[in-house]
Amino acid sequence: MHAETDAxxxxxxxxxxxxxxxxxxxxxxxxxxxxxxxxxxxxxxGTPVAGFTLDGGRPGALHFRDTATGRVARLDPSASGGRVxxxxxxxxxxxxxxxxxxxVRRPGVPARSYALVLDDRLRETRRIALPGIPSRARVSASxxxxxxxxxxxxxxxxxxxxxxxxxxLDLRTGYxxxxxxxxxxxxxxxxxxxxxxxxxxxxxAADDNRFYATVSTDGRTHLVEGxxxxxxxxxxxxxxxxxSLSPDGTRxxxxxxxxxxxxxxxxxxxxxxxxxxxxxxxxxxGIDDQALWTDPETLAYGYGGAVWSVPADGTGAPRQxxxxxxxxxxxx
Numbered sequence: 001m002h003a004e005t006d007a008x009x010x011x012x013x014x015x016x017x018x019x020x021x022x023x024x025x026x027x028x029x030x031x032x033x034x035x036x037x038x039x040x041x042x043x044x045x046g047t048p049v050a051g052f053t054l055d056g057g058r059p060g061a062l063h064f065r066d067t068a069t070g071r072v073a074r075l076d077p078s079a080s081g082g083r084v085x086x087x088x089x090x091x092x093x094x095x096x097x098x099x100x101x102x103x104v105r106r107p108g109v110p111a112r113s114y115a116l117v118l119d120d121r122l123r124e125t126r127r128i129a130l131p132g133i134p135s136r137a138r139v140s141a142s143x144x145x146x147x148x149x150x151x152x153x154x155x156x157x158x159x160x161x162x163x164x165x166x167x168x169l170d171l172r173t174g175y176x177x178x179x180x181x182x183x184x185x186x187x188x189x190x191x192x193x194x195x196x197x198x199x200x201x202x203x204x205a206a207d208d209n210r211f212y213a214t215v216s217t218d219g220r221t222h223l224v225e226g227x228x229x230x231x232x233x234x235x236x237x238x239x240x241x242x243x244s245l246s247p248d249g250t251r252x253x254x255x256x257x258x259x260x261x262x263x264x265x266x267x268x269x270x271x272x273x274x275x276x277x278x279x280x281x282x283x284x285x286g287i288d289d290q291a292l293w294t295d296p297e298t299l300a301y302g303y304g305g306a307v308w309s310v311p312a313d314g315t316g317a318p319r320q321x322x323x324x325x326x327x328x329x330x331x332x
Contacts, residue, residue, distance in 0.1 A: 048072075048122040052086030054095055054331040055120060062294065063331060064307050065093050067324040072102070072122070075322060083322065087122050092134040093327040097143025099171065100331070103134035103150075115148050117171070120331075128176070132165060136242065136290055140204035141332065144171050145228075147202035147211070166199040166213070168228070183226060185215065186234040194218065201242035201290050202226075205249055212243040212252060223254070223271075240271070242290035244299075246312070250274060253281075253291040253299050253312065268301065270312050283310045283318045292328045302326040 054063070058076070066073035072087025087093075090102035091113070100118040105111065111133045117126040132150030139146050145168065152163040168177045177183075180199050185192045198216045205211065211226045215235065223240035226233040243252040250273055255266040264286025271278040281299065289301040293312070300309045300321060307325040310318045321328070 048088055049086030052084065053121045054098070054100060060330065060332075062300070062307070062321060063087070063093070063095060063329045064322055064325040065090055065327040067305060067326065072100075073322075073325070088116070088118065088124075090116075090327070092137040092148070093329060094137040094139050095329045095331040096139040096141050097332065099139050099143030099146070100329075101137045101139050101146050101148065103130075103137050103148055105134055111151075113150060115146075115167070115169075117146065117169070128167075128169075130165075130167075135164065136166075136201050137327070138202050138204065138290070139329075140208050141206055141247075142208055145169070145204045145208050145211075146171065147204070149200040149202070162198075164198045164200045166202060168202065168211075170228075180213075180226070180233075183231060183233045185224070186232070187215075187217075187222065188235065192217070199224070203243050203245045203252070203290070205245060212245055214241045214243065221257070223252070237271075237276075241266070243271075244291045244293060246293050247296050251312070253293065255287055255289070255291075256280075268299070268310070270299075270314075279314045281310050281312060281314055282316050283308070285318075289326075292330060294328075294330050300328040300330075302328065 061074045063072060063074045066085040069085045070089040071085045072090060072093050073083050073085035076084045088102055091105045092103040094101050098120040102116040102118055104114045106113055113130045113134050115128040115130055116124050119125050130150055132152045135151050136149040147168045149164050149166045152165050166180050168180055181197050194217050196217050200214050202211050202213045209228045213224050215222050215224045220238055221241050222235040223237050223243060224233045224235055239256055240254045243254045245252055252271045254269055256269045257265050258267045259265045266286050268281050268283050268287045269278050285303055287301050287303055291299045291301045294300045297312050298309055299312050300307055306320050307322045307328045308318045309321050
């Protein structure tokens with residue numbers, strides 16, 4: 001009798017030991033899975049590779065988002081393939097002075113993102129949670145002023161139904177304007193209020209006070225000049241989107257709507273702020289990007305999954321700078 005009881009107890013003990021082992025193994029597997037997922041997420045966000053910094057390449061090296069890896073890369077003629085992709089992972093990227101701005105979309109619904117402020121070693125110094133989908137990113141020449149535009153609804157400027165939210169961050173004061181729709185707007189000489197006002201595509205002047213942007217309302221787009229110190233904005237002219245101020249502050253590159261159809265509705269133009277004259281550049285394809293001035297006479301922009309350049313004066317022809325690339329930036 002005692003032998004049978006002992007045998008039953010032994011069988012029960014072995015069964016419980018087996019169950020406990022499975023639980024522990026399962027817990028370990030779960031913990032491993034969570035760690036692995038966390039590692040994949042960290043890898044997707046991507047800390048920069050050691051030595052990959054804004055000034056780590058040759059002076060004036062073009063930086064951009066590498067499509068294959070999602071990481072920030074730079075042109076480097078000495079590297080394999082002429083480029084190095086060692087920066088953080090971003091959906092939109094821009095950099096100037098000692099500062100970089102990286103917009104990262106987070107998984108899930110509704111759409112959410114982060115704005116990551118990075119130093120010259122591409123280390124994160126500030127993280128801001130944002131609603132929406134990354135659209136535009138800009139850093140002033142000094143690296144002090146940052147701006148980004150998010151699609152709140154819709155995901156294309158070619159669509160009639162979209163809404164944007166544009167923010168400005170002053171790194172010197174730490175002050176964040178979450179939505180510049182709050183700024184008092186003067187349109188055609190009169191104070192203007194409307195529920196359909198949208199801003200996007202900010203470009204800062206050298207004084208870190210003035211800025212240019214697009215405002216859309218009542219089915220029209222306008223070029224806006226803003227003043228941070230006076231907290232005001234006024235329209236200058238119609239049919240200007242995603243302005244980009246030249247290094248000397250005299251010209252704006254912008255995309256101009258030339259067709260109401262959804263297929264390549266824009267052309268890339270340059271506007272002289274002093275004379276009021278404008279001209280198209282030699283790029284005849286529909287450019288949906290905020291152009292970058294790589295020098296006083298040349299523009300860079302994304303098109304068709306590559307970064308291109310073209311002379312700003314309307315001469316010459318487009319030239320491909322980097323395949324599988326977007327978000328060109330030229331840290332200075």
